[in-house]
Amino acid sequence: MLGRVSEIFHSVQGEGLYLGEKQLFVRLFGCNLNCRFCDTKLNRFMEYEPHEVVDELKLYDDFHSVSFTGGEPLLQKDFLKESLKLSQQQGFKNYLETNGTLTAELEDVIDFVDIVAMDMKLPSSTDMDQLWDVHQRFLKVASKKEVFVKMIICKATQEKCLREALGLIRNVNKSVIAVLQPNSFEHDDALDALMESFRDICYAEGVTSCIIPQMHKAAGIR
Numbered sequence: 665m666l667g668r669v670s671e672i673f674h675s676v677q678g679e680g681l682y683l684g685e686k687q688l689f690v691r692l693f694g695c696n697l698n699c700r701f702c703d704t705k706l707n708r709f710m711e712y713e714p715h716e717v718v719d720e721l722k723l724y725d726d727f728h729s730v731s732f733t734g735g736e737p738l739l740q741k742d743f744l745k746e747s748l749k750l751s752q753q754q755g756f757k758n759y760l761e762t763n764g765t766l767t768a769e770l771e772d773v774i775d776f777v778d779i780v781a782m783d784m785k786l787p788s789s790t791d792m793d794q795l796w797d798v799h800q801r802f803l804k805v806a807s808k809k810e811v812f813v814k815m816i817i818c819k820a821t822q823e824k825c826l827r828e829a830l831g832l833i834r835n836v837n838k839s840v841i842a843v844l845q846p847n848s849f850e851h852d853d854a855l856d857a858l859m860e861s862f863r864d865i866c867y868a869e870g871v872t873s874c875i876i877p878q879m880h881k882a883a884g885i886r
């Protein structure tokens with residue numbers, strides 16, 4: 665079974681609750697969405713068998729977990745599942761970075777995932793249609809494991825979208841932490857002020873949240 669892999673590399677997690685952890689990254693090719701702020705639209709890939717992915721991971725030591733990322737890794741569900749299984753058999757911890765839309769695919773692989781880093785796409789951030797029902801179903805399945813939700817906040821992000829997302833989190837699993845990530849392409853004082861007001865709204869709505877900017881670009885790391 666061949667999968668399309670854009671890159672495999674060793675680095676430091678640059679986003680979310682595991683910011684700064686050493687990870688191995690397996691970036692799978694392709695995505696089912698088209699977000700306005702996307703910075704990972706790669707057009708190259710190599711074909712791998714799942715065991716070839718894990719053979720490459722075995723060349724490294726001293727890392728926290730293996731981040732299966734994309735694109736959207738669940739788009740290649742069968743290949744992902746086999747790679748996750750083999751990774752787990754090696755004793756590695758599996759971290760899945762996902763856009764939070766492919767619920768049936770997640771259900772099929774969740775047993776082999778340790779941590780889910782789930783995006784929640786706010787329509788006023790992404791310029792796409794709302795995905796609330798899809799995200800709600802996805803978060804229910806992801807909640808079988810450790811999960812946190814990441815939302816990109818842009819200057820155009822509307823408060824009503826944030827409140828909708830927080831209501832959804834509260835309905836599904838009150839203990840899920842919301843990571844508010846400022847859009848790194850727009851960083852200025854106005855966005856900083858918006859971030860702080862959004863963090864206050866999270867607090868008022870009873871959802872634990874934190875503001876964590878993307879580290880890669882600021883630190884100049886991959």
Ligand code: SF4
Pocket residue numbers: 695696697698699701702703704705734735736763
């Ligand atoms: S889900 Fe992620 S990879 Fe896909 S278009 Fe959006 S930002 Fe890019």
